[in-house]
Amino acid sequence: MNGTRRTIWLSAVLGVVAALLAACSSSSTPAPASVAPASVAPASAAAPASVAPASVAPSAAASPSQAASLATPVPSPTLTSAADQWTTSHPFKAAFIYVGAASDAGWTHAHDVGRLAVQSYFGGRVQTLFKENVPEGPQAAQVITQLVNQGANIIFATSYGYQDQLVAAAKQYPNVLFEQATGTEQLTNLAEYYGAGENGDYLSGMAAGAATKNGKIGFVAPFAIPEVIREIDAFTMGARSMNPNATVKVVWTNTWFAPATERQAAESLVADGVDVLADGQDSPTTGQVAEAAGLKWTGYDSDQTSFAPNAWLTATTYNWGPYYINDVAAAMNGTWKTHFYYGGLDDGFVIMAPFGKSVDAATQAAITAKEDAIKAGTFDPFTGPITAQDGSIGVPAGVTLPVYTPTGLSKYSISFFVQGVIGSPKG
Amino acid sequence: MIAIERNLVTPRWQRVALPIVSLVMASIIAGIVLAVSGHDPIGTYQQIYAASFTADGALTATFIYATPLLFTGLGVAIAFRMHVWNIGGEGQLYMGAVGASGVGLLCGGWPLPILIVMMALGGALAGLAWALIPGLLRAYLRTNEILVSLMLNYVAGLFMYYLIYDSTSFWRDLTSSSALVFPQGKNLLPSSDWPGILLGSFTLPFGFVLGAVLAVLLLALFRFTRFGFEMRVMGDSPAAANYAGMRTRRTIVAVMALSGALAGLAGASQIGDFGHVLDPRGLEQAGYGYTGIVVAALAMYNPLAVVIVSILIGALTNAGFALQGPTFPIGLVGTMEGIILFSVLGGEFLGRYRIRFGRAPARAPGLDDEPGAEVAP
Numbered sequence: 190m191n192g193t194r195r196t197i198w199l200s201a202v203l204g205v206v207a208a209l210l211a212a213c214s215s216s217s218t219p220a221p222a223s224v225a226p227a228s229v230a231p232a233s234a235a236a237p238a239s240v241a242p243a244s245v246a247p248s249a250a251a252s253p254s255q256a257a258s259l260a261t262p263v264p265s266p267t268l269t270s271a272a273d274q275w276t277t278s279h280p281f282k283a284a285f286i287y288v289g290a291a292s293d294a295g296w297t298h299a300h301d302v303g304r305l306a307v308q309s310y311f312g313g314r315v316q317t318l319f320k321e322n323v324p325e326g327p328q329a330a331q332v333i334t335q336l337v338n339q340g341a342n343i344i345f346a347t348s349y350g351y352q353d354q355l356v357a358a359a360k361q362y363p364n365v366l367f368e369q370a371t372g373t374e375q376l377t378n379l380a381e382y383y384g385a386g387e388n389g390d391y392l393s394g395m396a397a398g399a400a401t402k403n404g405k406i407g408f409v410a411p412f413a414i415p416e417v418i419r420e421i422d423a424f425t426m427g428a429r430s431m432n433p434n435a436t437v438k439v440v441w442t443n444t445w446f447a448p449a450t451e452r453q454a455a456e457s458l459v460a461d462g463v464d465v466l467a468d469g470q471d472s473p474t475t476g477q478v479a480e481a482a483g484l485k486w487t488g489y490d491s492d493q494t495s496f497a498p499n500a501w502l503t504a505t506t507y508n509w510g511p512y513y514i515n516d517v518a519a520a521m522n523g524t525w526k527t528h529f530y531y532g533g534l535d536d537g538f539v540i541m542a543p544f545g546k547s548v549d550a551a552t553q554a555a556i557t558a559k560e561d562a563i564k565a566g567t568f569d570p571f572t573g574p575i576t577a578q579d580g581s582i583g584v585p586a587g588v589t590l591p592v593y594t595p596t597g598l599s600k601y602s603i604s605f606f607v608q609g610v611i612g613s614p615k616g
Numbered sequence: 617m618i619a620i621e622r623n624l625v626t627p628r629w630q631r632v633a634l635p636i637v638s639l640v641m642a643s644i645i646a647g648i649v650l651a652v653s654g655h656d657p658i659g660t661y662q663q664i665y666a667a668s669f670t671a672d673g674a675l676t677a678t679f680i681y682a683t684p685l686l687f688t689g690l691g692v693a694i695a696f697r698m699h700v701w702n703i704g705g706e707g708q709l710y711m712g713a714v715g716a717s718g719v720g721l722l723c724g725g726w727p728l729p730i731l732i733v734m735m736a737l738g739g740a741l742a743g744l745a746w747a748l749i750p751g752l753l754r755a756y757l758r759t760n761e762i763l764v765s766l767m768l769n770y771v772a773g774l775f776m777y778y779l780i781y782d783s784t785s786f787w788r789d790l791t792s793s794s795a796l797v798f799p800q801g802k803n804l805l806p807s808s809d810w811p812g813i814l815l816g817s818f819t820l821p822f823g824f825v826l827g828a829v830l831a832v833l834l835l836a837l838f839r840f841t842r843f844g845f846e847m848r849v850m851g852d853s854p855a856a857a858n859y860a861g862m863r864t865r866r867t868i869v870a871v872m873a874l875s876g877a878l879a880g881l882a883g884a885s886q887i888g889d890f891g892h893v894l895d896p897r898g899l900e901q902a903g904y905g906y907t908g909i910v911v912a913a914l915a916m917y918n919p920l921a922v923v924i925v926s927i928l929i930g931a932l933t934n935a936g937f938a939l940q941g942p943t944f945p946i947g948l949v950g951t952m953e954g955i956i957l958f959s960v961l962g963g964e965f966l967g968r969y970r971i972r973f974g975r976a977p978a979r980a981p982g983l984d985d986e987p988g989a990e991v992a993p
Contacts, residue, residue, distance in 0.1 A: 290946065317942060318941050318942065319941060319942060320937055320940060320941065321940065321946050322946060323937065324897075324898055324901035324902055325895075325897055325898055325901065326891060326895050326897070326898025326899070326901070326902070327680065327886075327890040327891050327898065328680065328681070328898070328902065331673065331676075331677035331680060331934065331937070332937050334672070334673045334677070335667070335671075335673075335677075335937060335938050338671060338672050338673070349797070349798050350798075350897060350898070352794065372794075372797075373793065373794050373797050374794065412781065412798075412799075413781055413782065413799075414781075414797070414798050414799060415796070415797055415798075416797070416798075443777050443781065593797075595793045596793070601796070601797050602796040602797060604796075615781075615782050615783075
């Protein structure tokens with residue numbers, strides 16, 4: 190009896206150890222940290238969830254068509270004689286730090302499309318490097334040092350959480366140029382870049398508002414931070430411009446990329462009776478839930494039609510390529526200056542993904558008209574009067590919020606929900 | 617039927633030779649994978665070695681990963697040695713970070729030696745308190761500590777997020793302009809940084825020294841004290857321990873508390889040595905608590921071996937980031953790490969046990985009396 194029991198025990202322990210090995214090898218790819226616990230407990234209810242990330246990644250990897258559809262406005266900066274030192278035998282090195290996997294089919298994928306655009310524009314005179322799944326926090330410092338040691342001339346860090354490490358590195362390595370997406374700090378060799386995703390979200394919201402039949406829309410949202418809050422606000426205002434009674438219910442996931450968690454959040458919204466889903470996550474999981482439930486969906490970051498062809502309405506996408514090409518050219522020419530770039534629909538940085546087949550002509554025309562107004566500068570979603578969730582005045586009449594001011598209310602510091610949002614902006 | 621049984625004798629040379637043979641096997645298997653996927657195995661190994669130890673800043677970075685793994689590995693080793701399955705190191709680390717950063721913020725400006733002691737105590741006690749929940753439940757209500765400690769990891773994670781993202785807590789920075797854009801914790805005063813020990817260009821974190829000292833103390837505790845003896849007996853045979861009149865419950869609670877305190881110290885070291893701010897996402901992404909289980913298993917629950925293994929796993933993690941890039945996909949990095957870990961664990965297993973086909977044999981009469989050598993009851 191003891192022998193059998195020992196065998197059972199042994200195999201149980203070995204099973205746990207094997208699961209831990211899997212967890213460990215994914216802990217050096219730490220983004221889906223929430224996946225690790227699930228795989229630790231093969232006997233617990235959490236187990237099935239751990240399958241989701243793997244099933245998303247590979248299918249997302251094979252999407253060259255997205256690259257093609259996003260690279261529409263092609264810039265053509267020219268290299269001057271100042272860039273002659275950069276040759277195929279001595280290439281300029283442009284490095285990228287990704288917070289997720291390059292195959293996430295969302296945020297990081299869009300950046301990687303931009304990196305590939307740089308590579309193909311400059312050919313052998315530029316070598317692009319990247320590190321994916323880099324944790325935000327102290328560990329990022331070493332990844333930056335590794336890139337500098339590998340000879341990186343310019344480093345693009347694509348998430349807000351690297352800010353402290355970037356500021357430190359920019360001071361430590363004055364001869365390397367640094368750029369950070371979505372951040373706020375600027376130094377002579379540290380620039381900031383991002384774009385008005387909220388304008389695209391207003392247009393997505395219009396598509397969602399036109400698509401909902403019961404007026405209930407669900408939003409799977411990553412973090413209760415101003416960047417996401419203003420996207421939800423713009424989305425809600427867009428939805429209510431088409432359907433004044435529409436409401437947007439928000440569920441927070443506290444993660445950019447964790448397909449299992451995103452799935453749970455989306456399913457909880459479906460159970461709550463919404464008939465249109467939206468998300469601000471890095472993966473297209475919400476769309477897969479909508480597709481399975483026969484609902485409609487607006488995506489984010491990339492054209493994700495292929496993940497949910499029937500559910501697809503449209504999405505805000507970011508076209509990082511032209512920006513990266515311009516800045517790499519400036520760096521090679523020696524004309525790079527620090528800056529705070531905030532692109533938009535007008536300069537092709539923000540692009541609306543193609544409409545899904547269920548978006549009717551009248552809705553498309555209304556959205557396109559609004560898009561033209563935003564491009565022309567005659568419409569900004571954050572122009573008052575805007576009523577806040579609790580009925581108070583969010584933005585007074587006649588005021589348009591600035592992008593960023595160190596003090597006072599700006600788009601970069603907005604922390605209230607507008608009327609029509611169900612949920613708390615505190616997470 | 618297939619039976620797995622313990623080898624009665626484990627020659628001493630085998631304990632040294634096995635890991636080496638396993639590593640060689642791992643390099644051969646990983647080399648085949650590399651060659652098949654179009655990479656130069658030898659060049660890749662040189663790159664791993666350089667990125668782990670010799671490149672500029674590499675050794676320092678290796679110890680950034682090794683330090684928390686040393687603490688969480690020790691915490692797991694001591695608990696698993698007694699067959700108390702504390703999977704909650706992750707959450708105990710979070711609580712330790714909360715405790716240590718709270719103390720660090722409160723006592724900012726105090727003399728550094730006192731502050732270090734306070735922060736370490738704050739982290740250790742917070743981790744200890746968190747571990748007492750599954751410990752007491754296991755000892756007195758016979759709950760399954762694997763499930764309870766695992767689930768409490770999620771609770772601790774959410775608590776940490778609550779402090780920084782969803783509340784205006786003492787830990788949260790509400791004043792700086794960047795905190796308006798993205799919620800963040802308050803930074804400790806720079807004078808609160810734990811002093812690293814500079815050896816040329818290499819910085820040995822203070823926490824690692826502390827962890828190494830604790831490893832020696834733990835080994836002494838295992839081998840030379842009555843408490844350690846009781847732990848070993850209870851681990852090997854709870855019935856014998858009961859019969860001998862040992863206080864099983866008290867020892868379970870004590871072991872759990874010690875294990876949680878060690879994981880809490882990992883959190884304190886994250887604050888004092890490296891982060892200087894409570895950063896829920898960074899801690900969660902790192903997953904040091906779970907990796908600590910692997911470290912402890914590879915070290916066969918021997919505290920001194922945990923010191924070595926934590927450095928090796930730290931080096932491997934660090935090298936992983938150096939390797940990956942456009943021509944070296946992250947999946948290949950994970951595959952290589954998996955092959956190495958699996959070979960080492962598999963080698964240990966094959967050395968310690970033999971697989972018999974056919975009729976189940978009589979059970980081995982004696983118990984391996986070497987401490988720290990148990991894998992399973």
